[in-house]
C-alpha cells in the first residue's frame with residue numbers, strides 16, 4: 001500500500017516555506033512600466049533578417065555548451081577585458097544562483113546593501129547561505145561604507161553583491177565607496193551592472209586591479225529581456241570553478257543565435273537606449289513638478305518616487321485602474337515607505353503614466 005503523502009514540513013526547508021514567491025503581476029492590456037524592460041521593438045528589416053537566421057537553427061541538437069561565438073560578440077559589445085574569463089547564465093538571475101550554489105554551505109554568507117535587488121537575498125536563502133542586508137544612507141541611498149565594513153568584518157561573507165546602478169533606488173554608488181567595499185571584502189565581490197546601458201559607468205576596467213572582483217551584466221535592460229542571457233566576467237581561475245556548477249546547456253540555441261545576431265546591430269540598441277535616457281530626463285522633470293511627489297535622480301531606466309504618506313497603495317491601484325502598471329515598493333523596506341518605481345517607457349506611455357498620476361493625486 002502507498003504511504004501517506006509526505007507533509008510539506010517534512011520536505012520543504014523552513015526558510016523556503018517562510019519566503020514569499022517572486023511575484024510577477026498580470027500585465028495584459030496595461031501600459032507595462034513595472035519591470036525595467038526596453039519598450040521598443042526592432043525595425044521590420046531586422047526582424048526579417050533574424051527570422052531567416054532562425055530557419056537554419058538545428059533545434060534537434062543541443063546548444064553549443066561553450067557558446068563561443070556568442071561570448072566573442074559579448075566580449076566586444078560589453079568591453080570585457082582580454083584577460084578576463086566569461087561565464088554565461090540564463091539571465092543574470094541564474095548567474096547569482098551559480099555563484100550561491102558554488103559558495104553555499106554552513107556558515108557561508110552573502111552581504112548586500114539594502115534596499116537592493118531582492119534576488120540576492122532569495123537566492124542566498126535557496127542555496128543555504130546566510131544573508132545580511134546593510135542599510136543604505138536614508139537621504140540619498142548612498143553606500144554606508146562604515147556599515148558595510150562592519151558587516152564584512154562580522155559576517156565574513158563569501159559573496160558581496162553591489163548593484164551599480166542600484167535597483168530599486170536608481171542611483172550609482174560613488175566610485176570611491178565601491179572601491180572601499182571591494183578592498184575590505186574577504187570573499188568575492190560581484191558588481192552587478194544590469195543597468196550599464198543607462199549609466200556611463202563600468203567596473204570592467206577594475207578587474208585587472210582586483211582578482212576577487214567579478215562584473216555581472218545582462219542583455220535584459222538593453223532590450224533582450226525575453227532571451228534570458230546574463231554574463232559574468234572575471235579572473236579565469238574563478239570562472240573555471242563556477243563553470244563546474246553551470247548546467248551544460250543553460251543558454252539555449254535560440255538565445256545564442258538571437259543574441260549574437262542582435263548584438264551585431266548595436267546601433268539599433270544605442271538609439272533605443274538614447275531615447276530612453278532622454279525620456280528619463282523628461283519624466284524626472286515632470287514627476288518633480290507633481291505636487292506632493294519626490295523623485296530621486298536615476299542612472300538607470302527607471303525612477304523611484306515617493307507619494308504623500310500613506311497613499312502608495314491607493315496610487316498603485318489608481319494607476320492600474322487607469323491602465324498603467326508600476327511597482328509598489330511601500331512596505332518592502334523601511335527606507336522605501338510610500339515609494340513606487342516606474343520604468344521609463346515610450347513618450348506616450350510616460351504621458352499616460354503622468355496623466356494617471358495627476359488624476360489619482362488630484363482626486
Ligand code: PMP
Pocket residue numbers: 036090091092093094117163166167192194217218219220225229230
Ligand atoms: N540585477 C539587477 C540589479 C536587476 O535589477 C535585475 C532585474 N530586475 C537583474 C539583475 C536580473 O536580470 P536578468 O535575470 O533579467 O538578467
